Amino acid sequence: MNKLLVATAMIAALSAPAFSQEITGFNIGVLGGENAQDRMTSSECFRSKVEETLGVPTKVFTPADYDGVVQGLLGGTLDYAWLGASAYAKVYLTNPDAVDVMLTKQNIDGTTGYYAIGFARADSGINAIEDAQGKVFAFADPNSTSGYLVPAAELTEKYGKLDDYFAEVKMSGGHEQTIVGVANGDYEAGVSWADGLGNWEDGYGSGAFRKAADAGLVDMSDLVEIWRSELIPEGPVVVRRELPQDVKDKIYALVDTIFETDPECGYNLAAGEAKDFVPVKHEDYLGIIAARKLEEGV
Template sequence: MLATFTRGTLLAALALSLSSTSILAQDWQSELPAFRVGLLGGENEADRLRKNECMVEQLEEVLGIPVELYPASDYAGVMQGMLAGQLDFGVLGASAYAGIYLQDANAVEPVFTSLEADGSDGYFALMYARSDSGIESLEDMEGHSLAFADPNSASGYLIPKAELEMAGIDIESYFSSTGFGGGHEQATVAVLNGQYDAGVTWSSGVGDPAKGYSRGNLTSMVQKGLLDMADLNIIWKSNLIPNGPWVIRQAVPQEVKDIVADWMENLPETDRECYIEISQGDGQGFKRVGHEFYENIVAMRRAELEGSR
């Protein structure tokens, strides 16, 4: 007869399986009295905290120490927290990781990236405009305003800017104006409210377009009732961007790294709903990655920084 496992029994089994690596847990627990998780900006704080409640509960169970969430107003807040050693764990966009690496290569290390519903390990930047605007293509955007999401976002700034420039578009002269919306969700709301003519955001690019695809900012906004995809036209799509990494502070004790990695690797099976919440949509789980997965993004970020000097 096949055994039936609840989330609780699976978590208990996971904690038991990790006990051999944490017999001396009291040693690292004195080093790390709390496990601090940074939450990127991009949607409102209440939603970010709600979606990550399951992470707090489950990591506290397997680590045996308090887990604290720190929602930042923008990407830079999490980046600075990681660089200052004030945060231990979190998910970053590819460009935000590159920004940390270029300031301190020893601050954090990538652990996992997310796999999309089709098994791919990348996503897309999408440019969107209101469906009643008459803007149906990138060519129609000439002389109109564009909202980037965040200066440290790959899909919300770095990649669209780089790809448009490679296509021969001068950002300053092609658009009537550009600005930052303060995050992916905020920028989308600004376009819907007519503050900008178009914006850019991140999306898996797979799944049902009417649902905002399978994962990403548009997916989250549709699920929360903030967006009807019929109100937007997708007018441009980037090349594939490597999904951002879940990173952990390099100085965190190895026992903690092992426990957190095992928890994440098993999460799609132990608690599918929690996995979907913290991943901002559905997919095929997590894939282990290292720094080499992001070397091209680091090179792009370095070139962007050098070009702005």
């Protein structure tokens, strides 16, 4: 039995009248990384499907930074988010009972990971991370896995204190801001994320570069890859643990089958090309949680 049939059977078995008495609305949090209007637009198809599935008003919230989503989940004002692994680690370390881990994106090659990609302008003369020494370098957000935690750790291990290695280290505020900032010359180099599949000229298959290229914000031929991290585990789709179980089951089924029921909506949800969403568990993020604890001195 395929995913869609299983999901249909699961939803049919649930009691909608009982559910309608338990929640009156549903709030989706979308991590920072692109401007708020673009996040709202790309999330609309999913929002409408959630609203139809649950039968309650559903809203999308686009905080300015990653921590806005983290705090929304911790405070109970958000019910759902697709987090990066580091943001999930922060939620878990703050309150291990706040959310349930559900699913994660599976790439078109069957992997469930992605890369932090260092990059610069193609005409900058920076063709490797060593060429960026003494330059202004941009990370995305302190709570971003690929936009800070992993690349900062890997680069520090190899090159030492980054404030000494680079002329200046800046936080752009998000992946889109880093990409556009480097393209515009605000930063001489930076780091963002991609699945690393397909062509650089397209922004790879999925990720921040693909979204920026699709939106016409950058011409990828104006940029060049200068560094790549080790494979990073794809972040989890999470829901607030206190939600009724039937709500969780319906959301799980919706995300689990999104590429079968509406491939275009799946493309938007996955930030580009992907195979589908697959189950994931808390234990898959123990390494990132350990790295986050080390970073915070917990």
